[in-house]
Amino acid sequence: MTSSIRLPEETIIQLIPMHICVHTDGRIRSVGPTLQKLRPGTKLVGRLLTDIFEIRRPRTFDSLEQLLSEDGQKLSLYFKDEPRTQLKGVALPIEDPKGSLIALSFGISVVEAVEDFNLTIGDFSATDLAVEMLYLVEAKSAVMDELRRLNLRLQGAKLAAEEQAFTDSLTGLKNRRAMNVVLSQLIEARSPFSILHLDLDFFKAVNDTFGHAAGDHVLQHVAKVLLEETRKDDVIVRCGGDEFVMILNGLTQPERLRDLSHRIIDRLNKPAIYEGNECRISGSIGVATSTSYAQPDSDVMLRDADNALYQSKSDGRARATFAVAG
Amino acid sequence: MHGLINRSIQLFVTDTYGPKIWAKGAELANVPKDGFEAMLSYEDILTEQMINAFSEILDKSPDMLLEDIGTYLVSHPRLQALRRLLRFGGETFVEFLHSLDSLNERARLAVYDLEVPGLEVFDDGGGSFRLICRWRMPGAGHLMIGVLRAMADDYGALVLLDYTGWDRDGNDAIHVDLLDDGFSDGRQFQLARKAEFSQ
Structure with missing residues (x-):
């Protein structure tokens, strides 16, 4: 018998702001605030999980109930409507009320997602590296811009130098x-x-x-x-x-x-x-x-x-x- | 010193005082008149000569000059990228202060050979913080005061900044008193760059 910890819902929200609790019948019981932010104006609670999401991975499964009862089942989900943001996650069976807790994150789609949904730092859990990843993406593109400018300047300088040169490069004679x-x-x-x-x-x-x-x-x-x-x-x-x-x-x-x-x-x-x-x-x-x-x-x-x-x-x-x- | 830092000083002078002052100082400091390439490295001595030359021309102490540069780096529209990168440090000014502990690591993640001041942040409680600054150049403390002042504005925080001088180990120290974390709305920060610029 493993020891268990009961967590209040607030704690789960803090730890996993992108989670879904699903009943055994596949209906959504509750969602984390960041996940709800991805579908403003749509009431996700009460809907069938498969009405909202397409399950891309695993490719085949017998029934949703059976799939979600697997301990630690890895999932890849897409929204059925636009923007179809890809989410990755893991499903964990819970006892009371019986069903599953699905913890989700953006994975590599995070860059697009923050654009699509105007997310802020507070939308991510404190341990999520998403913000650091966004920092890195932005820092790298700033550096790339700077390097591109440097390359253009060097290219221009090279052309100018060639123009000004008096020597034919093949023979070393004058041009x-x-x-x-x-x-x-x-x-x-x-x-x-x-x-x-x-x-x-x-x-x-x-x-x-x-x-x-x-x-x-x-x-x-x-x-x-x-x-x-x-x-x-x-x-x-x-x-x-x-x-x-x-x-x-x-x-x-x-x-x-x-x-x-x-x-x-x-x-x-x-x-x-x-x-x-x-x-x-x-x-x-x-x-x-x-x-x-x-x-x-x-x-x-x-x-x-x-x-x-x-x-x-x-x-x-x-x-x-x-x-x-x- | 990294070209990014030298170029920042160059941009500060040209944007604030105009290209003529830049040319005059560049000549006095014996640095390239056409300016610095952001992605190349230069001898440390050039940076010091530059600070001394402009301090003379503008009749400002090097400390004041560095503080102005710090503020310029964060608040000038031309250098949006830096302000944004700093804002990734946290959602509130306090979180931002704590993120400064890893400022150097963050800078190196972006540009592996960039050395910005190394900072150590101590939270003394009651909104009182101490920052110890270490850098290969003198004046890191004053530069950071400029940066912190502008970042406090950006977050909408009301702070008192105090340069407390050198500690026993020869490091610059700053004292920060956070009076009001939500003094004003500050500037909006969206994680998505596009979202911010389309507003």
């Missing part, structure tokens, strides 16, 4: 942005200079045949050749996929420019090896010299060098053509 700055400085200073505009031939075929990694390798190889063949102070730019511009300060003699172009083309004609494969490319060059213009303009010079480059291409590639100043 188009740097090219514009250098060209306008040279023109401002009225320095004589030349532009060599190089476009690779058959580069697409390398990419298509051996893949992008091979293509990247070729671009890095080209960058190395250009750096080796030019002077330390020349500015070498990768200004597009397989397009390069060399800005040669103080170098405008056509013979020297032609020699330089040919040295570069000769070296580009030798295949680059990538993972044992021979990647064959060549290069076409267009040359524009600032001294051919009364008033050099970087856009005009780049356009003329580009036209000369296409002349090289249509003349059979792997050659250099000098621009005719417009």
Whole structure:
């Protein structure tokens, strides 16, 4: 014989503000105040338990009476009408009056439930961790918001830094942005200079045949050749996929420019090896010299060098053509 | 010091005195002019330099400044999140006071590396409480006086707060006299955040 404690109803309410007492016939005898708060305006007392709730777990049972007479029967209940808040609980048989005491709690549905029913701290028993759980949910979402803001700021800063960078990340050469700055400085200073505009031939075929990694390798190889063949102070730019511009300060003699172009083309004609494969490319060059213009303009010079480059291409590639100043 | 604390000081200065004062103090204190990231950590010394710089610029003692910061943290509309998190501590001001015993644990549950003042609460009976504050920075007691004053308003409690200074172990101590737990209606607190903001 186990010892028993008789508890006044007030005590049960304090301990389990979400409880239901059920008669053996399945009718609700009394409910805790928090549970009643979930159905304001509906008199739960006197109704059949199965009229109000759908019993989701256990999935099957013979009769409610038999189910609730099991000592410590675990239950999962949903309201039959909206909001259908899920409740979990345990049923315990009681002797006087004969029936069951069902202790309920929200479980994981507590976050929705406090929204749906405007619950306060006082609606939960002092030992229920629901309030701590709600605290944690709110604290975590505040932290997440803060982290999201931090990520957005960092993302913005990264984009801005990339925008401001002057370097092409694949080859380490200067990029188009740097090219514009250098060209306008040279023109401002009225320095004589030349532009060599190089476009690779058959580069697409390398990419298509051996893949992008091979293509990247070729671009890095080209960058190395250009750096080796030019002077330390020349500015070498990768200004597009397989397009390069060399800005040669103080170098405008056509013979020297032609020699330089040919040295570069000769070296580009030798295949680059990538993972044992021979990647064959060549290069076409267009040359524009600032001294051919009364008033050099970087856009005009780049356009003329580009036209000369296409002349090289249509003349059979792997050659250099000098621009005719417009 | 945690970025959340440094950033709170930054927000307090900008919201209360404007961005120009912030920029002036940031320069004097040698802290980032663009301000602090809430989720990063910074050297402790920056926080102290900041408090000293603004104390000088605003001609307020560091203690007064910290008290104002405490009040701002709880009562400014921009920082609703903190007020709400504190209100989870209990339904009444007395319950809230007792919850301060685990303030540090609660803070770390939210942000594992956040160190807020560690508090010990003694209920001397008759509405009289003592709070012992421990922190890695001086001035925790004054900061907490500001926080408690604003929270008492929030709960609608009438309290007398007294800074009783350092105890024998070198901790800040506060004396709280609760005169009336239901002095005013205070501010409503709903467990559901949405419910509160839709009102």
